[in-house]
Amino acid sequence: MKIKEIRVIVASPGRNFVTVKIITDEGLYGVGDATVNGREKAVVAYLEDHVIPCLIGRDPMRIEDIWQYLYKGAYWRRGPITMAAISGIDIALWDIKAKAANMPLYQLLGGASRDKIMIYQHVGGRDIEETVEGVVALREKGLVAIRAQVSIPGLPPIYGTGPSTDQSAMVQTLPVEEVWSTHKYLPLVPKLFERLRDTVGWDLHLLHDVHHRLTPIEAARLGRDLEPYRLFWLEDAVPAELQEGFRLIRQHTTTPLALGEIFNTIYDCQQLISEQLIDYIRVTSVHAGGVTGLRRIFDFAAIYHVRSACHGPMDVSPIAMGANVHVDRWVPNFGIQEFSGYLEATHEMFPHAWEQQGGYLVTGEAIGHGVDIDEKVAAKYPYKQAYLPIARAEDGTLWSW
Ligand code: KDG
Numbered sequence: 294m295k296i297k298e299i300r301v302i303v304a305s306p307g308r309n310f311v312t313v314k315i316i317t318d319e320g321l322y323g324v325g326d327a328t329v330n331g332r333e334k335a336v337v338a339y340l341e342d343h344v345i346p347c348l349i350g351r352d353p354m355r356i357e358d359i360w361q362y363l364y365k366g367a368y369w370r371r372g373p374i375t376m377a378a379i380s381g382i383d384i385a386l387w388d389i390k391a392k393a394a395n396m397p398l399y400q401l402l403g404g405a406s407r408d409k410i411m412i413y414q415h416v417g418g419r420d421i422e423e424t425v426e427g428v429v430a431l432r433e434k435g436l437v438a439i440r441a442q443v444s445i446p447g448l449p450p451i452y453g454t455g456p457s458t459d460q461s462a463m464v465q466t467l468p469v470e471e472v473w474s475t476h477k478y479l480p481l482v483p484k485l486f487e488r489l490r491d492t493v494g495w496d497l498h499l500l501h502d503v504h505h506r507l508t509p510i511e512a513a514r515l516g517r518d519l520e521p522y523r524l525f526w527l528e529d530a531v532p533a534e535l536q537e538g539f540r541l542i543r544q545h546t547t548t549p550l551a552l553g554e555i556f557n558t559i560y561d562c563q564q565l566i567s568e569q570l571i572d573y574i575r576v577t578s579v580h581a582g583g584v585t586g587l588r589r590i591f592d593f594a595a596i597y598h599v600r601s602a603c604h605g606p607m608d609v610s611p612i613a614m615g616a617n618v619h620v621d622r623w624v625p626n627f628g629i630q631e632f633s634g635y636l637e638a639t640h641e642m643f644p645h646a647w648e649q650q651g652g653y654l655v656t657g658e659a660i661g662h663g664v665d666i667d668e669k670v671a672a673k674y675p676y677k678q679a680y681l682p683i684a685r686a687e688d689g690t691l692w693s694w
């Protein structure tokens with residue numbers, strides 16, 4: 294079998310997606326996700342100019358060799374654009390291999406370790422009451438794990454707080470600038486979780502995402518203040534370029550820590566994992582080297598009692614979600630899967646075998662990863678340049694988010 298053609302399809306069914314379609318000379322094809330939210334066209338150029346010409350005529354069964362060829366062979370290793378391109382190719386090649394084997398992908402990985410995949414979804418609110426109402430409503434739909442965020446009083450709602458859970462509402466042609474205050478945020482979050490525990494009790498898993506906005510000592514304080522409410526995790530407390538920064542947080546709190554949605558390789562989390570500074574690693578198939586990359590990172594994490602928790606917002610396409618849930622079904626050290634849901638147009642463009650059943654996703658038994666792209670539907674939704682907002686402190690200082 295040989296790779297005959299590779300197409301890159303860019304479309305915007307509510308969010309922008311970059312999809313790779315690899316077609317073989319035997320007619321089998323596979324699809325992969327290569328989306329980097331807000332930087333989509335950089336990946337398209339990388340794929341079309343530097344990756345695809347090198348792969349035509351190669352054996353699609355040699356997934357590892359192609360991965361190494363694109364990683365080591367480029368000389369320029371790592372980075373979000375390179376790794377998203379590798380991820381898109383890798384996910385499509387695993388799809389082809391599983392189709393050739395006439396198996397669902399999870400079977401090829403070693404078979405099911407579980408029947409269903411626990412997910413968490415998001416709730417935000419303009420104030421604590423609104424978030425509590427949202428959490429109660431989502432629990433009534435069968436969710437067993439919910440991420441709760443709240444707007445900071447006196448400031449307009451900002452990304453990742455409230456009130457919208459539909460991230461598409463926050464996407465703009467150019468990035469909007471929002472206002473952040475650590476001082477106002479820190480005492481608010483424990484009050485939210487106190488109210489939540491009073492209302493929903495202790496069965497529900499509750500999570501919170503800081504979006505990288507704190508320093509280690511501030512995160513240590515927040516983690517400690519949240520201990521009475523037994524969070525499932527505190528996510529992205531601090532930007533993690535300085536992995537050893539998490540030592541300080543870890544020394545001060547037993548609140549579990551999750552990190553990694555912007556990581557591309559095992560090297561981004563090597564110290565965090567080997568020093569047991571985090572509890573959940575949040576890498577996802579589209580940004581961390583595809584199925585091959587996830588397998589490598591999760592196996593390494595298992596040695597150190599760190600569990601998987603693939604990133605799964607609306608800008609991780611249903612294809613990457615398909616790859617994730619097949620890995621989730623197999624991975625022995627599974628933790629949880631993020632699932633923000635998708636807009637109707639996104640479902641229409643990506644027919645998928647995975648499905649939500651209350652608080653869980655199931656893979657389905659379709660061969661491959663079970664997700665396709667309908668190119669006719671894609672043609673109806675042309676690419677539109679779009680960005681998520683950025684954050685500044687109240688004095689105008691540019692802030693992490
Ligand atoms: O593109 C960025 C979003 O995917 C990210 O901000 C969402 O933090 C996020 C999350 O946890 O899903």
Ligand code: MG
Nearest residue numbers: 502528529554
């Ligand atoms: Mg996050």
